[in-house]
Amino acid sequence: MERRAFLAWSAAAGASAVAGPAAFLRWQEIAPTLRHPGRAEGHFLRAGAPLPPPSEVLETDIVILGSGVAAVSAAWKLSRGGHKNALMIDGPEPFGNAAGGRFGDLAYPTGAHYLPLATPESAHVREILADLGLIGGDPQAEAPTYDERCVLHGPAERVLHAGRWQEGMLPGEGLAPLELAEQERFFAEMARIGALRGADGRRFFTLPVQLGSSDPAWDHLDALTFKQWLDRNGYRAPSVHWYANYGCRDDYGMSYDGVSAWAGLHYFCCRAGARAANAAEGALLTWPGGLSELVGAMARRSGVARRTGSAASLRRVDGGVEVLCFALEGGVARSWLVRARKAICAMPLQVAARVVESIGDYGFDPARHMPVYPPWMVANFLMKDFPSELPEAPLSWDNVVYDGARSGLEAAQGLGYVVSTHQDIRVRPPEKTVFSAYVALTGRSPGEARKWLAGASADELLALAAADLKAAYGINFAPCVERVEITLRGHAMAAPLPGFRGNAGLAALREADGAVLFAHADLTGFSLFEEAAWWGCRAAERALA
Incomplete structure (x- = not known):
């Protein structure tokens, strides 16, 4: 504007x-209206209440359990691969952490509200945006052209400091020269680290995480908190600490004195190289309803049938899987059974641990490996x-x-x-x-x-x-x-605490390949669109293979 x-x-x-x-x-x-998406279903699962006998049996080739970004991305990828025989059990809230709502004609987000420009590593995001008409020309070009209607226009952001608004996310007016110099040093260091590559030629901090360098040179940072890293590197300016803390709370829901230093650096360094032909580097994409509008377009584009309900149990059987599903109507449960060749489990792991029978057989022990939410x-x-x-x-x-x-x-x-x-x-x-x-x-x-x-x-x-x-x-x-x-x-996202990169249970689920496939941002601890979409697309590719 x-x-x-x-x-x-x-x-x-x-x-x-x-x-x-x-x-x-x-x-x-x-009097505010209070919404608790998924609370009733979650408490029902936790209580272990018996379900009535299934009222029907549905047959499909691939069943997708969940309705967030990972689930919808899996549905989109299946459709792109020419697969039409799939069914999504879309959970208690369509689109999960990317959901939105409306006050009449006015849309608003109830979860994530923006998407940064896609980096070269996030080729899958560029493919999605191109398929939806939000990128023109070659989506994998160094600087693609994005739809102007969703590129965030200025003024983009401001911060209220000492009773005055200032443009940008960090205050500058009224601060001592030494503090401003430390801000510059911090941003210069984030740019330097963001461009670093390991011995394998890959950047250390990428989205998706799995496409980053396997060089262990930076793994020691996972034993520290981000605050400890800042202290050890001589950062003392209150504004720098506030901004680092803000970033961790924004993406991880945790303070920087509890989040892994590796994850804290990832927040500031992972999107290096994200450029557009018609927007400044670091620009954002947004919609009035937040990511609900993007994910809704993906769901419609996929054409995959959706059934409102939640999974109560998922078990492997000869030839595939059986999923007992339920829905609560006025507090009363009804159930049905889904039989499929494969299941893409795109639910948060704290839910999957209760739904997937014998989840320990996949190498995941909830008592030792469950993320913090x-x-x-x-x-x-x-x-x-x-x-x-x-x-x-x-x-x-x-x-x-x-x-x-x-x-x-x-x-x-x-x-x-x-x-x-x-x-x-x-x-x-x-x-x-x-x-x-x-x-x-x-x-x-x-x-x-x-x-x-x-x-x-x-x-x-x-x-x-x-x-x-x-x-x-x-x-x-x-x-x-x-x-x-x-x-x-109540359980918004998995937080990457120190040691999360060495979580053997998450590593095991990431490699699971068979009748049950796991696809969720929890697998790497980053509740981000790029991460969730990648796991959904990857699970779909494995299911098609």
Whole structure:
């Protein structure tokens, strides 16, 4: 969007409702809608309640268990390979961590909300985007041409520091020269490491991870936390530590003092070489509904039949597999049986461990090999007006509060908020928009944070979800809010803690090849589109072989 368009937005926002004591009363009247995708089904599985006899038996060649990025990518790859006889059991929430929702005509994300430009190693992502018409010409060119409608336009991001907005993700104004010099040193080092290659000629930090160098020169970093790496390399600037911590919370749901140093470096170094003919290096792709729009297009393109429900058990039988599936309707379960030649298990491993019979036979011991799953919160605020903005920098797509606002949990820090209508290029602002706020509950252990979420009141959750927005707008925020929907993901993603690269159980599942194939980002601990899509495509190729 041209800058003058955003100046028009700012002018319109300045005419928003005048706030006063009534603002606080209005806020108290907002009762958020709480969503817990998969919670009922997960508790049902954990309780081990008996299912009624199957009401029907379905026959297919390949059954895909799951509906997230890995599952949909598997379906897309099967279709590309000319395979039509497949069935997807799409779980309690279509598209999983890439899901989205709507307030009438306004789409919003309830999970991931952007996709960076694809690196040369992510050839599968380029193929997907080209198949959907989002890349023109040769998708494997050094700098492909992307659809302008999904390339994030400026202003892309801003940060609120010391009561003032600044463009970019890191504050610069008001900081000492030594701190600014350390910021430059950090970014220069990330660029240097991102370009490094091992003895086999491959880069060390790539997406997908499996296509990175097998040279062990950097493996020792998996024994450290990212904070320890920063300390050992002389980084002292608070802003550098804040940014490193932000990156880990953003991708892994964990603080940088708990995430592997290898994973922390991966966040900053894995996308080197991602270029476009019509966008700056490091540009992002986004849609109003986040990745739900991309993954939905992939699902439609695949044409694979979908059945709403969840897998209760998966077992190998002569000639293939049998999957007992169920759906909860008003708290009452019904079941059916699926028989197939192969199953692509695209469920999170904490679910697969309960579903796949004798999963230990594959080399995975849940007691020793199960990843840690931090919780997440995504809150979508339907805005009937734009709150008044501070003058220093215009409303951006991504808006981050430095140091994060805290509420409810000690150090439960927000990750900022994105604006759903940002890609809707117009000179005059729309009448309404959606602010999507993200919170990583990093103040306690994942288990303790889940316990807090389970017992928190709606008011407590709303206060936590709105903390960054209140920090940005104060009492001007509440009068502009019409509705709030909060999505709680108790087991949002697998976190790459120190030692994850040596997890023998995950390595075993990655190599499993037979009637049951595993495909999920959990296999490498990176809950990213590129990673999940690669495992889905790889499982489909094995199934076709």
